[in-house]
Amino acid sequence: MVKICCIGAGYVGGPTMAVIALKCPTVEVAVVDISVSRINAWNSDQLPIYEPGLDDVVNQCRGKNLFFSTDVEKHVREADIVFVSVNTPTKTQGLGAGKAADLTYWESAARMIADVSKSDKIVVEKSTVPVKTAEAIEKILTHNSKGINFQILSNPEFLAEGTAIQDLFNPDRVLIGGRETPEGTKAIQALKDVYAHWVPVDRIICTNLWSAELSKLAANAFLAQRISSVNAMSALCEATGAxxxxxxxxxxxxxxxxxxxxxxxxxxxxxxxxxxxxxxxxxxxxxxxxxxxxxxxxxxxxxxxxxxxxxxxxxxxxxxxxxxxxxxxxxxxxxxxxxxxxxxxxxxxxxxxxxxxxxxxxxxxxxxxxxxxxxxxxxxxxxxxxxxxxxxxxxxxxxxxxxxxxxxxxxxxxxxxxxxxxxxxxxxxxxxxxxxxxxxxxxxxxxxxxxxxxxxxxxxxxxxxxxxxxx
Ligand code: NAD
Structure with a gap:
């Protein structure tokens, strides 16, 4: 049985993993977080986030092949595939403050994965990260290498809050970026096999790491740009009577x-x-x-x-x-x-x-x-x-x-x-x-x-x- 662990039980980690658990009954999924209150809420009737259809999916799998836990290290150690879906907010101080992504949470997750792992793992960037982050993550993961092979994949999430479950059930595309090496190709295939349980293969796009990382930023920039374009037009409409x-x-x-x-x-x-x-x-x-x-x-x-x-x-x-x-x-x-x-x-x-x-x-x-x-x-x-x-x-x-x-x-x-x-x-x-x-x-x-x-x-x-x- 393939074991998946997701670090970060937030708006992305929670719903994404619940849907993987539902669609892949032969996969065991553990969603872990350092926030005790968040994990307690995931294990209760009052889920920590409101999302139409989410209760239903969680209720079908929780306790069967979907688990929420604060025992981060244990589940990471046991996993074959580790998704990292921690928050990546804007930096508020230091170099790049106000613009650059704060990768503190990501870095500490990567250090922990390196420390506790005893077997080969695929580490998946689920969080939205700056292009070239995988290079930094690789350095952290391989620094303390105990002969463990870590393959980094970029698999950005495109769900929209409010329609997350619908988006996960029926995504426009699933994007997987990886190294263009035999090990990288094997890792991409392993993640593809997970999604292929319900996503048509022609909607699974495979690219190099940097294209996948940049595509997520590009997609959000294009979407926001569209809203600003129509909003700019709205001001002109009010001024002209259109x-x-x-x-x-x-x-x-x-x-x-x-x-x-x-x-x-x-x-x-x-x-x-x-x-x-x-x-x-x-x-x-x-x-x-x-x-x-x-x-x-x-x-x-x-x-x-x-x-x-x-x-x-x-x-x-x-x-x-x-x-x-x-x-x-x-x-x-x-x-x-x-x-x-x-x-x-x-x-x-x-x-x-x-x-x-x-x-x-x-x-x-x-x-x-x-x-x-x-x-x-x-x-x-x-x-x-x-x-x-x-x-x-x-x-x-x-x-x-x-x-x-x-x-x-x-x-x-x-x-x-x-x-x-x-x-x-x-x-x-x-x-x-x-x-x-x-x-x-x-x-x-x-x-x-x-x-x-x-x-x-x-x-x-x-x-x-x-x-x-x-x-
Ligand atoms: P979130 O803040 O809801 O969840 C992140 C979780 O990670 C928190 O519960 C936090 O406690 C946990 N965490 C942080 N460091 C940890 C660690 N070292 N170990 C264990 N848990 C840790 O964030 P989110 O909205 O789920 O977003 C996560 C990522 O996904 C971000 O990079 C975001 O940009 C991206 N994203 C978000 C959306 C969205 O609609 N919210 C959509 C697509 C992509």
Missing amino acids: DVAQVSHAVGKDTRIGPKFLNASVGFGGSCFQKDILNLVYICECNGLPEVANYWKQVIKVNDYQKSRFVNRVVSSMFNTVSGKKIAVLGFAFKKDTGDTRETPAIDVCKGLLGDKARLSIYDPQVSEDQIQRDLSMKKFDWDHPIHLQPMSPTTVKQVSVVWDAYEATKDAHGICILTEWDEFKTLDYKRIYNQMQKPAFVFDGRNVVDAEKLREIGFIVYSIGKPLDP
Whole structure:
């Protein structure tokens, strides 16, 4: 029986390994983490992450061929294939601070693998890492060599939070990069055999290590660039009277462009897009390519601009001040169907409104009060000028209340900001909401989820991203 161990039981490690366990009943999968609370949650009915369909997959395999454990060393020692899916955030200090990937977690995982291993292993980069990381990992793994053969593969993950299980069941492609040596080819084949249990072989792409590592950064950069492109267009639409939905539809009909990822919004978020583009920017700079670096930087600048543009629109529409006014914030997660708030645009939008002394009443179906308070109190890292900005004062934090119902959030509110595209926001009783709000009642739809015309008929003043302004 092939034994797999995955170091890192997070948004990627957990779902990915659960699906491997489900699809490969003859493979034993152990997911290990240094976080005791995370592992306890994986072993309970309250999984540590919200992901549609995940409970079901875990329930089918846990205790059979899927195990969650904090005994990292034991499971690594016993494994034939070790996936490493630890976090690779942006460095906050030292060389490359604000841009480069922080590989501390990866390095310590690699050192541990080298120390505890007693048999040959395939070590798989599942985390998103800078191109050429495998070279560094190889050095660490082979440094203390006790005659053990380590083969490094790059197998970046392309799942999207909110649709992770669907994406893992039916991936557009699985990418495996490895050394072009007989041992490398054998290792690639071993990993291919795992995926071939459910992924059609023509969707398994094999490349050299550097192409695989760089492809993940490139894919995220392209996706984020598409969002910034349509968001940049949304600003122009508002200035000219064009409608971004109509423009996106027309543009997306071109088969060379395609219709996906063309929705205007308050901006992209999540733990990956910004971090991976910054990483790409840093790699370009290190390789003497400042113009290419500047090109990708602009994707983040437009994203930041979109968030501040939204805040400015809210404040200017509400008679140039939101001081003392109650704003209901509907949605805090960075997208629907996840409770993840890492880099969510809601953080910057809320901070912007709080800066003008608004009172916020926040509702998100999957994000806890603790999480929201923590996010709003956190220091923001300015990537262009690597200094820590001031955290919010405790008094400002008191301007925020978190409630568990959209109707509660909107009671007596002067305005509503929709920041996540949760389906339930489409079907709220907006007449009821209008009746309990201060007048004039404003809706600022940062995700274009509501029917603006219907809301205007009720009496709301409505702003939708990239759409002609309220007549
Ligand atoms: P995460 O923070 O949710 O999980 C990482 C886990 O690794 C944490 O639970 C942490 O405790 C654990 N860990 C860190 N060091 C460890 C060690 N030495 N031993 C054992 N456990 C350790 O991160 P994530 O969202 O799962 O992302 C993991 C990687 O996958 C990142 O590189 C990310 O860029 C990439 N990625 C993420 C997504 C996504 O949607 N979240 C998608 C594709 C790729």
